[in-house]
Amino acid sequence: MADRTLTVRTIETPSLGDRTYVVHDGDVAFVIDPQRDIDRVLEILEADGVRLRDVFETHIHNDYVTGGLALARATGATYHVNAADEVGFDRTPIEDGEVVDVGSRMAVRAIATPGHTFTHLSYALTDRAEPYAVFTGGSLLYGATGRPDLLGAEHADALARHQHASATLLAEELPDDTEVFPTHGFGSFCAASQSASTSSTIGREKLSNPVLTQDEETYVRDLLDGLGAWPAYYAHMGPANAAGPDAPDLSLVQEADAEELRRRIEAGEWVVDLRHRTAFAAGHAPGTLNFGLDGGFATYLGWLIDWGTPVTLLGESAEDVATAQRELARIGIDRPAAQATGGPRNWTSGELARFPTGTFAELAQVLHHRDVVVLDVRRADEHRDAALEGALNIPIHELPRRLAEVPAGEVWVHCASGYRAAVAASFLAAADRTLVAVDDAFENAAAVGLRLVRRADRAENGSQR
Template sequence: MDVVVIETPQLGDRSYLVHDGSVALVIDPQRDIDRVERAAVKAGVRITHVAETHLHNDYVTGGLVLAEKHGADYLVNAADEVSFTRVPVTDGQVLRVGRLSVSVVATPGHTHTHLSYVVRDDRHDAGTEAVFSGGSLLYGSVGRTDLVSPGDTAKLAHDQYSSVRRLVDSATPEAALYPTHGFGSFCSIGPASHQETSTISEQAASNHALTDRDEDHFVSQLLQNITAYPAYYAHMNPLNAAGPHPAILDVPDSVDAKELGRRLRAGEWVVDLRHRVAFAESHFQGSVSFEYGRGDNFTSYLGWVIPWNQPLTLLGPLGEVEKAIRDLARIGIDSPDAAVGPEAAVLNVGALAPESPQASYLHGDWSLLLREREPADVVLDVRRPDEFEASHVVGALNIPVYELLGKITELPDARIWVHCATGYRASVAASLLDRAGREVVLINARFRDAAGIGIETTQP
């Protein structure tokens, strides 16, 4: 048995191609299935089965499209209410994929109908095993249990506690563990590990979901660790249950200067993908900054902040626009209305629209705040509430970036200094404030450096 890992770091997820050298099972594929297909071609195998561990809440699946394209069996829990033809599977069922046996294990917790798959290679006397746990057992923790409904959260947490134990008992201690979530995904919860690989025995010895012998204590701790998750999650499960259509990854024709100007004046969402400092120094009034390529923040935060199903224009170098379109397709944001490129045109932003680009807000580090802050100025912290509670600038206001759009009018009529943990979320927030006509200064610096230069902060 060979397992090919297909990473999607932009969402903190992994998909898997599991094969015996001839035929393959794909587990939890992302919507851009070309990556899976390339892996299959490289391995010289034919895709005969595609399986979902659950109806995903953080991305649009490519499972249905992949299965239909390759004539593969599409394995989905028989209890899931879906609008497409699938091969229904249930707890305890064993399927064959070439010489691999695939055991279906019910592991409710992340969702009510969550499944895991224990795959065994019968070629070896010892029967090497791999466990594909989706959003159940993760490296160091488990999948969050609050995505179904508030009323189900506690019960699902109890289910999660039981499910991970059942899953461990369904496999050998040496079995390799392959979760879908837990690599930065908002679908994970608790003290997730940063390790790249693990086994069932390692998790049994270290994962708090398995080492905590008090179920009520585990549930209490899990519920205390629940934090906000992206707003676009609300749309993923319905899209997946309905059966997503193929992703459209083509770059549309570039918008001309007149049309770009019209969109800006109409208040449409024009997203500038350039570096946040370049945006602060010169940008079109009304555009917003979602820097592309700095860590893995772009997809989640754009889908979280910008209202769903709104006209969207991407402004940036052609290569970044291409990547952004792929990233957004994974969360159901299809075919942005226009893309502007190539790079030479973007750098010469003044040539793109009749309006001149503006340099509308200052940016700097914490020392700028020390030197130029006036008594009436506001320090706005756009981190999550749990981050703010751990430590914050004394006297700062806290509005998470994902709530800012609806609360801008509640802010005092004063100059606003905005910061986050590293500068990324602050740059998004600063552009939203600028778009609303507020006077803003971007603190493009790490929060952890504030106290060291004399900014008064609460103690962690």
């Protein structure tokens, strides 16, 4: 096996659950699946003193807008996209089995690995002809695979079977000590399931990954049965990537005063408070929505918003606003309508709105004394696995259009850890509902005496009827 002297730089995008890779030999480099904000790649190239030769896409992405075309144009690198993908820009088409020499040491071989998409490619890297690593995009992930249903439920079964065959092919063709570098699988909804692993090899995946330990029928059945909802904004990513996105403009937009913010809220625009949920609950400008930067900000905002609705960002600092603007650019929301910094007293000329927060222990005490509405905003599959007895489930991504279904009365809203509950609470507060946001881990609910109904209980009750 070759000495491990090549450098693989990983660029994490934890808010979307993805990775970009910069690989070099000390002289020339290639990049796999760059995110939209290419300045992060350019900084690594400059810091390491290497020249970018090639950019490779594993597939037309569904969860973010690519920076591949912009990066190639900025550096003069060759942009490799599957020849079978229909795109609206000039690229260097690449096909299964084709080998690209990057400098004198590195050779990158395209391997057709359909499953996440029909035209998905993985890229096997050799160092002076010795196997080194494989970049698997949304195919073979750590302990999982990419989900097969993003192109439509009608294709899910066929793609799942392709995914099984593709993973098997990689396991058969590559040595056990080949390092595996996936793009998805670190919280991305493009992954069929999640793993805590941060590194792996082909050999380790053979021992632990269901796609390599289960037969095809078992794998396909379990995979399809376990799929949950995916963010609505994904529908816009494929077309944007096929069209060929430019680099984003990340300069700050115009600042809005309190009067303009009120006008935007009354016009039905989204004015988004980026602060932590506890600060928002303690006091916020009426009608603003809370998507804190501490959680899946872009994922949930992109999931809930009606595409094209103007967004204004409110942050404690210009840095917070810039961070949010960068996050939104990654999913194709390029220019916010406006921004403001400071705090809620800068953002409204009237009284602040506020609502209380609570724990599951406090909810248990309240239920001893009075009836309240318990609203669970987790996904439907999470609710089916385990739910508070009597709780109403409206998944967070459905809540904006289903607010009228929340019964009258005091609402205690919860999720799994507090972030989604806070988002939901801001919508309820904007609708003038009386509420308490549960800022607690769902795993604490049973320990404080709240009765849970589990999937196994429902199955047993169903079999007895």
